[in-house]
Amino acid sequence: MTQMRKDVFSGRWVIxxxxxxxxxSEFQFKPVTREAKFCPFCETNEASTPPEVFAIRPPGxxxxxxxxxxRVVPNSQPRLRIEGQLGRRxxxxxxxxxxxxxxxxIAETPRHDLALHELPPAxxxxxxxxxxxRILDLERDPRMRHVLIFxxxxxxxxxxxxxxxxxxxxxxxxxxxxxxSKLMTAREYFHQKERCIYCDVLQxxxxxxxRMVAENPHFxxxxxxxxxxxxxxxxxxxxxxxxxxxxxxxxVEALAHILRMALQKLDGTLGxxxxxxxxxxRPFLRPRMGYWETIDADFHWHLxxxxxxxxxxxxxxxxxxxxxxxxxxxxxxxxAAQRCD
Amino acid sequence: MTQMRKDVFSGRWVIxxxxxxxxxSEFQFKPVTREAKFCPFCETNEASTPPEVFAIRPPGxxxxxxxxxxRVVPNSQPRLRIEGQLGRRxxxxxxxxxxxxxxxxIAETPRHDLALHELPPAxxxxxxxxxxxRILDLERDPRMRHVLIFxxxxxxxxxxxxxxxxxxxxxxxxxxxxxxSKLMTAREYFHQKERCIYCDVLQxxxxxxxRMVAENPHFxxxxxxxxxxxxxxxxxxxxxxxxxxxxxxxxVEALAHILRMALQKLDGTLGxxxxxxxxxxRPFLRPRMGYWETIDADFHWHLxxxxxxxxxxxxxxxxxxxxxxxxxxxxxxxxAAQRCD
Numbered sequence: 001m002t003q004m005r006k007d008v009f010s011g012r013w014v015i016x017x018x019x020x021x022x023x024x025s026e027f028q029f030k031p032v033t034r035e036a037k038f039c040p041f042c043e044t045n046e047a048s049t050p051p052e053v054f055a056i057r058p059p060g061x062x063x064x065x066x067x068x069x070x071r072v073v074p075n076s077q078p079r080l081r082i083e084g085q086l087g088r089r090x091x092x093x094x095x096x097x098x099x100x101x102x103x104x105x106i107a108e109t110p111r112h113d114l115a116l117h118e119l120p121p122a123x124x125x126x127x128x129x130x131x132x133x134r135i136l137d138l139e140r141d142p143r144m145r146h147v148l149i150f151x152x153x154x155x156x157x158x159x160x161x162x163x164x165x166x167x168x169x170x171x172x173x174x175x176x177x178x179x180x181s182k183l184m185t186a187r188e189y190f191h192q193k194e195r196c197i198y199c200d201v202l203q204x205x206x207x208x209x210x211r212m213v214a215e216n217p218h219f220x221x222x223x224x225x226x227x228x229x230x231x232x233x234x235x236x237x238x239x240x241x242x243x244x245x246x247x248x249x250x251x252v253e254a255l256a257h258i259l260r261m262a263l264q265k266l267d268g269t270l271g272x273x274x275x276x277x278x279x280x281x282r283p284f285l286r287p288r289m290g291y292w293e294t295i296d297a298d299f300h301w302h303l304x305x306x307x308x309x310x311x312x313x314x315x316x317x318x319x320x321x322x323x324x325x326x327x328x329x330x331x332x333x334x335x336a337a338q339r340c341d
Numbered sequence: 342m343t344q345m346r347k348d349v350f351s352g353r354w355v356i357x358x359x360x361x362x363x364x365x366s367e368f369q370f371k372p373v374t375r376e377a378k379f380c381p382f383c384e385t386n387e388a389s390t391p392p393e394v395f396a397i398r399p400p401g402x403x404x405x406x407x408x409x410x411x412r413v414v415p416n417s418q419p420r421l422r423i424e425g426q427l428g429r430r431x432x433x434x435x436x437x438x439x440x441x442x443x444x445x446x447i448a449e450t451p452r453h454d455l456a457l458h459e460l461p462p463a464x465x466x467x468x469x470x471x472x473x474x475r476i477l478d479l480e481r482d483p484r485m486r487h488v489l490i491f492x493x494x495x496x497x498x499x500x501x502x503x504x505x506x507x508x509x510x511x512x513x514x515x516x517x518x519x520x521x522s523k524l525m526t527a528r529e530y531f532h533q534k535e536r537c538i539y540c541d542v543l544q545x546x547x548x549x550x551x552r553m554v555a556e557n558p559h560f561x562x563x564x565x566x567x568x569x570x571x572x573x574x575x576x577x578x579x580x581x582x583x584x585x586x587x588x589x590x591x592x593v594e595a596l597a598h599i600l601r602m603a604l605q606k607l608d609g610t611l612g613x614x615x616x617x618x619x620x621x622x623r624p625f626l627r628p629r630m631g632y633w634e635t636i637d638a639d640f641h642w643h644l645x646x647x648x649x650x651x652x653x654x655x656x657x658x659x660x661x662x663x664x665x666x667x668x669x670x671x672x673x674x675x676x677a678a679q680r681c682d
Binding site for chain 1: 342343344345346347349352353354356359420421422432433434435436437438439440489490491492493497498499501509511513514515517518519520538541542545549566567617618619620621645647652653654655656658659660661662664
């Protein structure tokens with residue numbers, strides 16, 4: 001038997017099995033293979049990438065040399081380029097603009113043999129600091145409206161060309177649809193209640209507990225009520241904040257800990273599954289964004305962890321509807337029980 | 342270099358390469374394997390499925406026996422069930438309802454060794470007739486709001502459990518988000534212009550020609566301006582019509598011909614790629630759908646063919662934005678030139 005569940009933040013529906021249709025032990029994944037061939041993101045190979053735009057290095061260490069813990073470089077085959085004007089234009093009915101933006105690669109570690117969740121918490125905190133630094137820098141470019149940060153782990157999740165542990169950043173001249181629709185929902189709710197919908201749902205999840213995976217003083221991790229993917233997780237800061245980039249130093253440490261814990265639990269529960277990670281942040285505040293003037297009150301940034309363990313089929317593409325064979329409450333119970341170091 | 346293109350029907354953006362980043366010859370697919378093991382959708386195995394709800398059979402042939410050309414049965418492991426009430430309810434902030442709907446399997450041919458595009462046009466016309474018959478029947482159920490018809494061809498597109506050539510039907514108690522957003526856009530356009538946006542774009546595509554793949558007196562096939570997937574195609578009826586189910590007999594024949602041609606061109610151009618096919622139809626007209634009262638004027642049904650030849654990654658999931666490495670104009674040129682029988 002199934003239920004249809006509605007995601008309160010985006011309005012999309014998901015068909016969710018009421019009892020487990022696929023057991024965690026039925027999933028089989030091959031461990032991420034990291035070939036021994038030359039890798040431009042490894043320490044000492046810095047000359048093989050475009051010059052770095054940011055790095056965390058000990059005092060005295062020189063840009064584009066070894067010694068870094070996190071290093072950010074422009075993608076050498078970018079999907080969007082930093083040069084040029086947007087050139088918004090029409091072609092009859094069609095709207096287009098030049099592919100202007102930024103596309104950067106964050107090397108999360110100088111070592112080729114470690115995944116993000118295998119790094120010590122202090123190293124993950126450096127990755128978070130690199131994300132923040134790049135967002136703050138790109139916010140100064142008036143052409144940009146939004147920064148996406150995402151990670152592909154494992155071949156099936158899209159990490160088939162680069163095996164080094166990286167995340168990616170794209171600065172966009174527009175606000176993505178998913179973010180827009182979340183903003184609109186949050187705004188309508190705030191208009192009615194004068195409260196943030198994310199804060200309210202978080203309180204309910206903490207009280208109810210059946211979908212909670214882990215928490216610490218600054219963050220909570222839970223399986224969303226209408227999870228699209230089996231074992232999907234949301235990481236939400238407990239304090240209300242629309243913009244990721246104003247995160248405070250003690251929150252950075254706490255985020256590193258909880259992200260590491262969530263990813264280790266996922267890795268242990270399913271046996272090294274591929275996954276995507278994404279930051280869902282508010283757009284940059286710009287003039288002429290009138291209808292988002294309450295954005296700082298209504299939106300609430302979060303991270304999404306999306307295990308890629310079932311195939312997306314014609315059903316999803318036809319409808320942008322999802323089918324989840326694992327009840328979120330069962331997934332939460334497995335993840336919460338999973339030990340991590 | 343890339344362009345950002347906006348899909349005029351749904352409002353989503355796609356990053357499109359201006360020159361070919363991946364050549365058709367670089368794609369490699371293994372042909373669809375059809376194992377010899379027992380298949381409940383093959384002729385003479387009718388007793389292994391739930392009783393048929395529709396079939397096209399010669400006079401004298403008996404239900405649930407051999408002799409059919411197309412046969413529709415309920416899915417034995419349905420994602421939605423036909424029994425029971427919706428039971429719309431809340432759990433605190435969350436909305437849910439019972440998984441009520443229909444989930445049916447359309448066996449497109451009694452033979453296990455043929456794909457949809459390998460059938461003669463008359464057999465494909467029978468598949469179209471089966472789709473229409475099932476929609477008309479399900480429309481009478483007041484709990485249903487929308488019917489999705491889709492097809493998964495090849496393992497990577499989701500056909501990993503059933504190798505017989507089938508399509509699937511799901512009747513839903515809600516209207517999917519993608520359809521809703523297309524309806525809204527079409528409605529706004531009609532409100533401004535008193536014309537259908539699909540009719541207008543079709544005229545422009547026919548005049549311009551650079552994205553056209555094929556046409557006949559009743560249908561046109563083109564690569565959409567903001568195609569999400571390389572070699573994506575849209576099949577649009579030339580005469581304005583919001584509801585697929587009122588298709589006329591000569592249009593059924595013409596649709597069978599053009600669908601066969603489009604799928605054969607795809608198969609030949611890329612060497613047997615996996616793909617999804619989906620019908621994008623208007624919802625059923627129901628009381629209390631006030632804001633869709635002009636639906637028959639604004640919407641225009643169509644089919645989408647979505648080749649599954651590049652991986653969806655964290656970028657797409659983070660943003661519902663797409664990256665297409667093959668310019669739609671190049672894809673259209675390859676497809677238009679491809680011979681078919």
